[in-house]
Amino acid sequence: MHFQKTADGFELAINGTTVLRHSAGSTCIFVGKGEERMDMYRGNFDIEDYVVERLALRHAEVEGDSVTLSDAQGQQPRLRLSISDNSVKVDALDPSVNRFWLRMVAEKDECVWGGGEQMSYFNMRGRKFPLWTSEPGVGRDKTTELTFKADVSSKAGGDYYHTNYPQPTYVSSRHYALHVETTAYSVFDFRRDGFHEIEVWAVPDRLEFFAADTFTALVGQLSLRFGRQPELPEWVYNGAIIGLKDGEQSFARLEKIRAAGVKVSGLWCEDWVGLRHTTFGARLFWDWKANEERYPALRQKIAELADNDIRFLGYVNPYLCIDGSFFPEAEAKGYFAKNDTGETALVDFGEFDCGVVDFTNPEAMDWFAETIIGQNMLDFGLSGWMADFGEYLPIDIHLANGVDAKLMHNAWPTIWAEVNAKAVASRGKTGETLFFMRAGFSGVQAHCPLLWGGDQSVDFTRHDGLVTVMSGALSSGLLGNAYHHSDIGGYTSLFGNVRTAELLMRWAEMGAFTPVMRTHEGNRPRDNLQIDQDETVLAHFARMTAIYVHLAPYLKALSTEATQTGLPVQRPLFLHHEGDRQTYEIQDAYLYGTELLVAPIWQAGQSERTVYLPQSTEWVHIWSGSVHEGGQEVTIAAPLGQPPVFYRKDAKNAELFAGIRNI
């Protein structure tokens, strides 16, 4: 990659695709100064920028692989771009600059995907995406009562771009990808015909370019850049991970569930740490060790589960509650982030305060990994956990590394993943212990073995329901996250919004065709239907776990493939059908490997669904065996228990797939 000098500027191309085009009359780089306002309220942010100056850097001096930019000829140079391989290093020559805007060459009908884990829009073209890790919001749709109520009650309604896992990286249908190496707040704006505008609230370290002739090769490059995950643990293939948080009742309920024919690989009890009772209801006790009162003789129970090839999973997050056992130790050792007066910064999580363990202090990180996760979780016998949060780093605290918390905020999910991965590695259990995260940022790929799609509402809504999980899987998958899964049945039940049996069953149908099946009781278990409360639901769920187990050989091969190629298990249709433009915007169906096409029912009351089948091959409907030419939409019956799934007629695993009909 080299700068191409032009009459009054330069161009930059990668693999024959022009990505930057600069002239005095049409500047592609702007710098300036901004004064941001950021207010956080329990993981939800209100953010506004006051741009004091924004200057077009019209004059470019190109010298070899370096360009120096200034407002005009003879003026103070403000920025230098230097190419090294396929990266452009960015250096501010004017120290007052704290805002950076870049215009990437764009085409009107271009598609752009990525941006981390995007839950509402897989193709980001035509919209603007602030990239800042936060709560995704409840409902995420300003036109709905649910979002309105969440906004009014707790500023928690969210919007289409809110995500636990943003990442300043996109893949273009022009067969290139851009990654902006920065942890600052950034905005990717894909609304303009002729350019994409990248805004960064700092001078980014680097612009990294990737290009390949095929999308699969491009994804492979990105997965190498950000890190590939180990293969899924063998034990996962045994069935679903059952989420129960019912104290010791959980074991009896699990037995009932197993007795109904459910294939089970693990029991996940997030309440293993015990409960705290608040006026909002029961919350977990944020002190990360087994709670004898709620789970008496837990190690004995874990051993008994192991006798049946069932693993036990728990829960952890990066905070420690002030009234817990670890807090005094961490405080005495100075492991907490500090407030403005140099004392431990306390964060209110709703009637209880917590300290933020300062992972920028290597000692604190090691202590958390060794003492908490290592000794109290891994050595105790946990085979995995939800590694929750990561999005909540307060922006007004002081960290040991001296970096502004506003710059560490986006970095935190990756650091949090690293803490977990480090603990797992210390016990030699990488690829064996399975923790899962909703938060992410650039580089989380190298540490987190499994994403989970966050806290969907328990409904079929467009921006916070079942369908959003697919967009999350596809967008994050393109950036090198091979494994994605979700809370079967959704999580968030607020303002009277509760689960239906239909939702639970449709979600399980999708879950059977994802790398990991895992249920969740949700935030209000008592108000919401559980898989073990309804015979039909339970029988349906059992069958779905059997399908999951039946597909295990295929999934296992995909897992091996992921480590070799970086391709995710769930893939957008276009990844293997790039010649078929009609596949580029599909976000409610996915390829499962190359051979299966999964198009879950994601709306209520549907008994059939119309599915677009990619060109150039024939597709077999998995339930009826009917064969369909690609390159057309087909409408297919989809009663409960028969989610629209197709396999390629030429699939190597055709026999395995056809066998599903007998389950």
Added chain:
Amino acid sequence: MHFQKTADGFELAINGTTVLRHSAGSTCIFVGKGEERMDMYRGNFDIEDYVVERLALRHAEVEGDSVTLSDAQGQQPRLRLSISDNSVKVDALDPSVNRFWLRMVAEKDECVWGGGEQMSYFNMRGRKFPLWTSEPGVGRDKTTELTFKADVSSKAGGDYYHTNYPQPTYVSSRHYALHVETTAYSVFDFRRDGFHEIEVWAVPDRLEFFAADTFTALVGQLSLRFGRQPELPEWVYNGAIIGLKDGEQSFARLEKIRAAGVKVSGLWCEDWVGLRHTTFGARLFWDWKANEERYPALRQKIAELADNDIRFLGYVNPYLCIDGSFFPEAEAKGYFAKNDTGETALVDFGEFDCGVVDFTNPEAMDWFAETIIGQNMLDFGLSGWMADFGEYLPIDIHLANGVDAKLMHNAWPTIWAEVNAKAVASRGKTGETLFFMRAGFSGVQAHCPLLWGGDQSVDFTRHDGLVTVMSGALSSGLLGNAYHHSDIGGYTSLFGNVRTAELLMRWAEMGAFTPVMRTHEGNRPRDNLQIDQDETVLAHFARMTAIYVHLAPYLKALSTEATQTGLPVQRPLFLHHEGDRQTYEIQDAYLYGTELLVAPIWQAGQSERTVYLPQSTEWVHIWSGSVHEGGQEVTIAAPLGQPPVFYRKDAKNAELFAGIRNI
């Protein structure tokens, strides 16, 4: 006023108050380029700016009364400021500039008032105010169900700064005022401690400064600048203007109302033009002449009303419906604004299209004034009307004067006022005919004899109810609008929000202490309580009209005073109590002239109210006669029929005021 040269910049002061302070390190002027996006939906706008460049003009060359500004010494000059009297003329020297930002020197505890007619916040300090004439919105509070529903159903919820009458002018508690002479979209941002930022989406023509040692003198200056209104017509003092839109039933209902003792000065029938039936319900027929079907023999009726000293008022707005009688004539004469293809631009007002009469064509203006208002309204016998709209000029039409509709949009209310005033003047009826407008902009003062506060919701809400009328009266009053009034009982009834008897009575209590009492049946007369439907309400209303008539001599003196001094009838407390800082933020009480203090009940279910009485005088409670020292809050009983009103103990009109107790 002169530029004061400093080490590396300049200062500007007026009457000893520094208003601008510029140095290379702390620039007070920025220019740049923006690309706006403006979407209009029936008077509601969605507006966003993409600021491409924003440059600090650091280098100032001061030469006498002129300053030339550039980015840096030796660079292209971009802007020139030239003083002439108390104005600063602004000239762009760089033709590409279309954005202008100005930082006015500010103090943290400063108050700022004005901004046109501001309905939510009288003191604008601490908030940001886009200035763009539009629908004010329904509910105007994003935290309420009402606003949420209005937003979702028709983008019509509005926000605190939305107003029919914005004006880029403010009065500062530092005893100066700034008026920005421009019709472009602008934003006054009063959120920062050290400066107010004025943003204009154009280079403004002038910055006009005003200063005086007292606020009353400052208001006097502003009223001279923008134009003073004639005195109120004599006939208004006869009582209330009764709004009925019931076709010929209106006359019988008026008789019943009069029989109940209501003092009546006029009958206002907005449906005098007839109705159009749409799926949304009955709408007016937008063809501005009497409708014989709905009002048979209307001239006879007007004459009969006149026998009883009652005037008849109608309704007009600047559009003509495509199926009306005037449309073909206006189209044939080329009087309509054009669309992109050069044809008459049609605007959809909800199942009917209208042409926009192009008042920038002097012939079209004369035709509307003479043919429509002159012949069909004034000569017909109307004594006044609601001159509605003015806020809706579409931004994508083409006007005869060749000016961008985006620059004419804010100008339109004043031009519309001028059309009406011109027609009235042509019949020698200035000061005799009373039309009233909700829309306004700089200069509307010279043409519009009476403001009305727009379409409040029929409720007691903070941002769209009764209380907002006071803020509207006080803010517009400071800028030279002496007369303000409102729809008694409010107007907008949507989503099940309907009038209560209490609301109607409390609103009438306030109306008795405003320049004009006028009722409105509201947008949904059948669903909402009317003054003639409830005996208690009617008797209460009759008494309030008697109070209004009783106060007429006082009001008349205030009207005379307004023509002489520019002081409005309704005044903020601080206007006559500048030494008393506690009065500066009061927006739910007002002085009525100097001698009365009116503190209406504006919340439901109140039987008393706490009122702050300004220092340095004693105040007599008008109903009980109790005397209270100023400089304190008093809590006073306020049953229905006894709104909290006080008069100065030393009032010249004390006897008149005390006489109210006998009504």
